Amino acid sequence: MRILVAMSGGVDSSVVAGLLKEQGHEVIGATLQLYDHGAATSRKGACCAGQDIHDARRVADRLDIPHYVLDKESRFSAAVVQDFADAYARGETPIPCVRCNQTVKFHDLVDLARDLGADAMATGHYVRRVDGPRGAELHRAADPQRDQSYFLFATTRAQLDFCRFPLGGYPDKASVRAVAARLGLRVAEKPDSQDICFVPQGRYHEVVAKHRPDAVEPGEIVHLDGRVLGRHQGIARYTVGQGRGLGPASRDGEEPLYVAGVEARSRRVIVGPRTALPQPVVMVAEVNWLVPPPAGPLRCQVKLRAREEPRAATADWDPTAGLLRVRPEEPAIAAPGQACVLYDGDRVLGGGFIRRAAGAEAAWTTTAACVST
Template sequence: MSGGVDSAVAAARAVDAGHDVVGVHLALSRAGGTLRTGSRGCCTIEDAMDARRAADRLGIPFYVWDFSERFRDDVIADFVAEYQAGRTPNPCMRCNEKIKFAALLERALELGFDAVCTGHYATLVETDHGRELHRASDAAKDQSYVLGVLDAEQLAHTYFPLGSTPSKALVRAEAAERGLTVAQKPDSYDICFIPDGDTRGWLADKVGAEAGQIVDASGAVVGAHDGAHAFTVGQRRGLKLGVPAADGKPRFVLEVRPVSNTVVVGPKEALAIAEIAGDRYSWAGRAPQSEDFDCEVQIRAHADPVPARAQLRDGEVVVRPQEPFEGVAPGQTAVLYDGTRVVGQFTIARTVSAVPAAV
């Protein structure tokens, strides 16, 4: 129970379904004085109190479990290391993979519980081949992308009561009818361990800020920066280039090179990506029955899925979209779909440009 309306209503529905429900709030930070800033974050003292009040209203036991060390090691440290390597990580994917459906689920099973129930918007479907993960009914709230890291064993022990709900407005109305004080609580957003939203400043404190060069694809210096960690592929704003492009058009970040502390920029067309690949992959339930299959690929939580062809090749998942992707950064997660079903996911390790290197 995060302290938000979704997890509170999910717990209520689990109670209504006759399950033996225990509310658990995850303490993911040792900073005891952490308070919420606006609607950012999901793991503050205020959130824990909101979760406790919801549990009391539902008449279920409530506990706070301290997973701060695992969160620090598996999510925060990974986030920092990825940026240091010039990649763009998704900490929500790592949290679901390492904390909510690994550490939390492991402890729950050890204590004799059957499943972890959350307020995620996704649907589970039972088939002859086992349980499948599908998109939620409400496309605007669908969270199947960030759950793409779950494997067959984890899916067998999960429960998503909100997946078939047509809209978030109905969830809020239900919470109000149940007398839950979080009915109109704003959604959390941004990165929970950076509650003020200043990712650049937070990273500067963690990895340091060393000045370096901004160059174009030919290697010509066109500007300077205060730290390569502050840039990500596809970025346009904040470049402060001293040398304008010959055609006068804006330039975008094409690559971040941490070893040389260099940021490479170029025209928008150079962001087109013809192929992505990665070797850190997993399947959400049944693995594909072929090493070469059609699918749809989603590379961000709120991006549109793109028709593509996927191959298992030399220990990698290699995906070629029908139309080039735009602005793909190594470190992002690519989630593969077959219609509404999540097939699996991989962390993008490399990309192949759709544009000649001379651009």
């Protein structure tokens, strides 16, 4: 097969290119330049940066495969970075990796692969693609610690049919690094990328401030009962479930407090006791189905955050409204902007983005107004 490999410059995608070349495929490497080349060169622990592009090219030379670098800086800025800032300004907690996969990586690279006459595109993601009776299925990786299925729920069925994920069956990262060493790749011991690739030193609020200064303007920290407990330095610094960074508002007497919600219009951060945070129903929009949408209640497991284990739930799909109502067996903390991904065992059924419960902001505002009067 002729296969386009998305090469980030890290060990995972480099091993994919090496394995496919070793198996006799015609391999073409492609690397995305996603943000300022000069500024990115000196950064460590990122991906798609200047040094990473150099590393990808060296791997391609070692494997004797053609290698292309695509300038997608403008596309990335509009589709991922601006969306990241806009989400925080709406009082949400975004997942830029999902948006990047939806737009630049899987959409644009798949188009390039088809333009080059490739039969498939391969990436270094830790997921498994299984050929099922109705076509390709997306499954969790063999290594639960590295599974990335949560971030790929938005992959369309057509993209999944075209893509390959050779690392999904590996038991751990050490096994992948051993392959890199065997292939003579100098990136074998290269550290993994950390945090969000376009956020220097993890200071994401500085990136948000450049694109949406309104998201870092100060405002009030308000208890669910309407009491003003303190001030904050921008709603972009807070997410539902957070207990740090609240200053004097972190406790109500002896009871610790957590972020229960974020009001974008009033720039208020709402706090309450931990017991007030779990929701019986989670509203999900922008739903992508990798199976035929269910006609009735669907028993499944769901992940509401990337680092949690799937939990039992029932999902009701409303095709008219384009909304999914998820009822966990036990009420769960759900942060607007994060993903809700549905599983049947290891198989990904679909997923979407968590939205604020209807009327929640109005309810908080009403409560605060009643108490203040």
